[in-house]
Amino acid sequence: MPTTPPPVTKQQLLERAASLAGITIQQLANRMSMPVPDSMIRAKGWFGNLLELALGANAASAPEPDFVNLGIELKSIPIDANGNPKESTYICMAQLDPESLSLWETSLVKCKLTEVLWIPFEVNKDIPIALRRIGSPVLWRPDIAQEQQLKADWQELCDMIVLGNIDKISSSMGTYLQIRPKAADSSSLTKNKNQTGQNKLTLPRGFYLRSSFTRTIVTNNKH
Numbered sequence: 001m002p003t004t005p006p007p008v009t010k011q012q013l014l015e016r017a018a019s020l021a022g023i024t025i026q027q028l029a030n031r032m033s034m035p036v037p038d039s040m041i042r043a044k045g046w047f048g049n050l051l052e053l054a055l056g057a058n059a060a061s062a063p064e065p066d067f068v069n070l071g072i073e074l075k076s077i078p079i080d081a082n083g084n085p086k087e088s089t090y091i092c093m094a095q096l097d098p099e100s101l102s103l104w105e106t107s108l109v110k111c112k113l114t115e116v117l118w119i120p121f122e123v124n125k126d127i128p129i130a131l132r133r134i135g136s137p138v139l140w141r142p143d144i145a146q147e148q149q150l151k152a153d154w155q156e157l158c159d160m161i162v163l164g165n166i167d168k169i170s171s172s173m174g175t176y177l178q179i180r181p182k183a184a185d186s187s188s189l190t191k192n193k194n195q196t197g198q199n200k201l202t203l204p205r206g207f208y209l210r211s212s213f214t215r216t217i218v219t220n221n222k223h
Contacts, residue, residue, distance in 0.1 A: 002031070002032055002033060002053075003053070004016075004053060004054055004055060004056040005056055006056040006057070006058040006067065006068075006069065007055070007056050007067060007070065008069075009070075010070055010072070010139075013055065013056075013067060013070060013072065013117065014117075014137065014139060016054070016055050016056070017055060017117060017119060017137035018136070018137060020051075020054070020119070020134045020137070021134060021135060021136040021137065022133060022134070023133065023134055024130065024131050024132065024133055024134070025047065025050075025121065025129055025130055025131075025132050025133075025134065026130035026131065028050060028051075028054055028134065029050060029130070031054065032050060032053050032054055034050060034053075036129055036130045037129065038129070039129075040129060047076050047121060048074070048075075048076045051074060051076055051119055052066060052074060055067075055074065055117075057074050063092070063108055063111070064111060065111065065112060065114070065115070067117075070115075071114060071115060072115045072116070072117050072139075073112045073113065073114075073115065073116045073117070074116075074117050074119070075089055075116055075117070075118050075119070076118075076119045076120075076121055077089060077118050077119065077120050077121070077214060077218060078120075078121060078122075078123040079120045079121070079122065079123065079135065079218065080123060080124070081124060083120075083218065083219065084211070084215050085211040085214045085215050085218065086123050086211070087211060088178065088180075088208040088209060088210055088211050088214075089208060089209040089211075089214050090182075090206055090207075090208055091109055091112050091113065091177075091206070091207040091208060091209060092108045092109060092112050092206065092207055093108075093182060093204060093205070093206050093207075094157075094161065094179055094182075094204075094205040094206060094207055095108065096161065096166070096205075098162050101158040101161055101162055102158075104151045104154055104155065107154060109150070109154055109177070109207050110150075110151075110154075113142060113150065114141065114142075115139070115140070115141045116139075116140050116141075116217075117137055117138070117139050117140075118137065118138040118139075118140060118214075118217060118218055119134065119135070119137050120134070120135030120136070120138070120218055121133070121134050121135060122134075122135070138217060138218055140217050146176070149175050149176050150176055150177055152175075153173075153174035153175055153176055153177035153178075154177055154207075156173065156174065157169060157173060157174060157177065157178075157179050157207075160173075166205065169205075174210070175210075175213075176209060176210055176213040177207055177208070177209060177210070178207075178208050178209075178210060179205045179206070179207060179208070180205065180206060180208055181203040181204070181205055181206075182203075182204045182205055182206035
């Protein structure tokens with residue numbers, strides 16, 4: 001399988017991403033000598049992994065942006081025929097220890113959202129996965145108002161966790177950012193360290209960006 005060295009500059013990364021615009025998933029998979037799955041349902045995360053390989057992302061599973069030296073996170077985003085995101089975007093796991101939830105400035109969510117390279121890709125059940133096309137990249141940094149709202153959402157959700165109310169968090173909470181269960185089923189449990197005197201087991205949660213918010217990113221930042 002070919003490997004792509006990490007990009008040295010932001011410009012190099014953007015040039016690599018721009019070179020993918022308009023090609024099919026099959027064409028990119030051929031470049032990287034990877035087979036295309038018949039169903040994305042059984043291959044969750046496959047396309048994101050393909051992009052990481054093609055663009056030279058080097059964070060692996062480390063808790064930092066995908067392009068470590070550039071401080072840029074990579075996010076693929078499925079869009080419909082009208083260019084609207086089809087689903088919310090996973091950012092990172094919600095850490096369940098109080099120390100990790102105390103300060104927005106040092107949070108993993110802020111780290112991941114400081115600068116994001118969005119790669120849209122076509123999702124249409126009538127088009128085979130291999131023939132779906134990759135869109136033009138969008139490099140995005142939250143503006144002041146966006147970051148203020150992200151911080152407010154994060155703080156509201158983290159306060160609920162720290163107060164031991166994680167099971168009362170609903171997907172309707174948060175304007176841009178939401179928390180949802182991340183595990184595939186109820187057999188995957190993790191320790192919640194935010195209740196005094198006990199480590200209660202709970203479902204792992206993840207932070208997600210709402211599709212209503214990511215739609216403004218991919219539509220307002222086109223070049």
